[in-house]
Amino acid sequence: MKINVRKDLMHVLPWLIPIVLLLVWQGLSSLGVLSATVLPSPLGVIRAGIRLFKSGELMNNLGISLYRAMSGFLIGGITGFVLGLCNGIFKVSDSLFDSSVQMLRNVPHLSLIPLMILWFGIGETPKIVLVALGVLFPIYINTYHGIKYVDKELVEMGQAYGLNGLSLFTHIIFPGALSSILVGVRYALGVMWTTLIVAETISSNSGIGYMAMNAREFMQMDVIVLSILIYALLGKCSDLIAKLFERRWLRWSQV
Amino acid sequence: MVTGLRQADDRPVTVLHSQDELYGSKKVVLELRNIRKHYQDQQVLKGVNLTIREGEFVAIIGRSGCGKSTLLRLIAGLEQQTEGEVEQNRQPLAGINHSARLMFQNGRFLPWKKVVDNVGIGLNGNWKKSAVEALEAVGLSGFADKYPLTLSGGQKQRVALARALINQPELLLLDEPLGALDALTRMEMQDLIEKVWKKQGLTCILVTHDVEEAVRLADRVILLEQGVVSEDLAIPLERPRTRTSASFNHYTEQLLYKLLTPKNN
Numbered sequence: 001m002k003i004n005v006r007k008d009l010m011h012v013l014p015w016l017i018p019i020v021l022l023l024v025w026q027g028l029s030s031l032g033v034l035s036a037t038v039l040p041s042p043l044g045v046i047r048a049g050i051r052l053f054k055s056g057e058l059m060n061n062l063g064i065s066l067y068r069a070m071s072g073f074l075i076g077g078i079t080g081f082v083l084g085l086c087n088g089i090f091k092v093s094d095s096l097f098d099s100s101v102q103m104l105r106n107v108p109h110l111s112l113i114p115l116m117i118l119w120f121g122i123g124e125t126p127k128i129v130l131v132a133l134g135v136l137f138p139i140y141i142n143t144y145h146g147i148k149y150v151d152k153e154l155v156e157m158g159q160a161y162g163l164n165g166l167s168l169f170t171h172i173i174f175p176g177a178l179s180s181i182l183v184g185v186r187y188a189l190g191v192m193w194t195t196l197i198v199a200e201t202i203s204s205n206s207g208i209g210y211m212a213m214n215a216r217e218f219m220q221m222d223v224i225v226l227s228i229l230i231y232a233l234l235g236k237c238s239d240l241i242a243k244l245f246e247r248r249w250l251r252w253s254q255v
Numbered sequence: 256m257v258t259g260l261r262q263a264d265d266r267p268v269t270v271l272h273s274q275d276e277l278y279g280s281k282k283v284v285l286e287l288r289n290i291r292k293h294y295q296d297q298q299v300l301k302g303v304n305l306t307i308r309e310g311e312f313v314a315i316i317g318r319s320g321c322g323k324s325t326l327l328r329l330i331a332g333l334e335q336q337t338e339g340e341v342e343q344n345r346q347p348l349a350g351i352n353h354s355a356r357l358m359f360q361n362g363r364f365l366p367w368k369k370v371v372d373n374v375g376i377g378l379n380g381n382w383k384k385s386a387v388e389a390l391e392a393v394g395l396s397g398f399a400d401k402y403p404l405t406l407s408g409g410q411k412q413r414v415a416l417a418r419a420l421i422n423q424p425e426l427l428l429l430d431e432p433l434g435a436l437d438a439l440t441r442m443e444m445q446d447l448i449e450k451v452w453k454k455q456g457l458t459c460i461l462v463t464h465d466v467e468e469a470v471r472l473a474d475r476v477i478l479l480e481q482g483v484v485s486e487d488l489a490i491p492l493e494r495p496r497t498r499t500s501a502s503f504n505h506y507t508e509q510l511l512y513k514l515l516t517p518k519n520n
Contacts, residue, residue, distance in 0.1 A: 154363055157359065159351055160333060160357050161376050162422075163376070167377075171365065171376065252367040
């Protein structure tokens with residue numbers, strides 16, 4: 001019994017500080033200490049969420065943001081993965097591409113925003129391109145390193161036991177690199193959201209970032225805070241999904 | 256042929272077969288001629304000659320760095336000699352030796368595959384059943400669905416043995432497979448290796464630095480010193496061998512003495 005109580009407490013404990021903070025925040029707002037023009041109350045933010053949900057604005061903007069995030073992630077992720085795979089496996093491709101990719105990696109992709117706007121305007125293309133660029137490098141690097149540093153002894157064992165070419169890749173090299181690749185994916189998911197926030201805030205006429213910037217024009221503090229919270233939630237969700245895949249595919253390491 | 260040695264219980268040692276009588280008529284499986292191996296400026300093997308016949312159990316002993324593991328890796332086709340010929344069944348070896356299976360000292364399992372899938376690595380078709388049987392044969396029934404990380408050192412080497420045996424190799428190569436095990440597990444594994452060697456009529460080459468292990472298991476002990484064979488000693492003791500018998504100790508002491516006395520060249 002005693003141990004159970006302690007275990008339950010350990011589950012509750014991480015939530016304690018956020019809950020207390022929320023209560024204090026709501027209390028200060030209700031007492032009028034915190035003006036709604038500085039920071040709206042938690043309840044106010046929830047009300048704004050309901051209002052925007054009913055008008056359809058929230059779902060529209062959420063949908064378009066998700067679309068940009070996903071397409072950018074898929075394009076950049078697949079490109080980075082394939083490039084990392086090729087350079088990790090084939091020497092020719094490695095010496096041809098790797099140093100160029102490493103050079104490009106040092107260009108902060110967000111610095112390309114002005115260029116993107118001039119080239120592609122403020123439509124979907126510049127956002128998707130920016131997200132793809134941001135996602136490409138972490139996935140590339142982690143795939144590349146994962147493949148390069150697969151345990152050489154395991155590869156040798158595989159060869160001695162009759163594996164070669166494709167079978168060596170599917171049984172040993174890819175599974176051996178998988179945990180590193182997934183680290184890249186998790187990192188890339190973070191980059192994906194930050195890139196999108198910046199891109200949508202600077203130049204856009206739809207999306208969660210646009211919703212926040214638009215609300216700034218009208219001093220709708222509740223909508224601004226709501227947008228920030230939605231970004232936080234989206235980030236948390238994608239992290240949870242990535243963790244789920246890790247737990248599924250790397251089950252062997254948790255035994 | 257009969258020596259004056261006596262076993263612990265004072266029976267005369269029955270040294271009825273010299274190595275030639277045992278294996279002389281059997282066909283030669285492996286022939287190594289004047290094998291040299293250099294790494295950059297370092298000479299590891301300096302002209303090794305060795306003939307191994309079908310069904311023989313040969314142990315190669317020597318100090319660390321004498322080239323015994325390199326020799327085994329050459330036979331497995333994982334390395335290429337600088338000079339000389341390795342022939343198996345009168346055919347020169349080229350590339351990976353698919354009729355040999357190497358049991359590594361550190362197991363080398365794929366941690367992301369279950370034990371049964373590790374045993375079946377490299378096999379095609381319907382191998383699941385034979386993998387389970389191979390596990391049963393090494394005393395690991397019920398372990399098929401576990402992951403390698405959950406196994407003890409002794410269990411891991413049993414899996415390694417099952418993985419090597421399922422391929423029905425002509426040559427079983429053992430690269431200090433028991434080096435990391437505790438004394439008791441090691442003895443159990445030696446018994447197991449001897450059992451499968453006998454049952455399957457394998458040709459075994461064991462690399463070890465444990466003289467006792469070599470005398471316990473081998474028909475012939477090869478001493479490798481500074482890159483050449485300095486001793487090729489037949490061990491014509493009856494099996495199963497008892498470590499406590501006088502004749503057993505006679506051989507271990509003879510080999511230890513040779514190991515500890517540096518070779519003059």
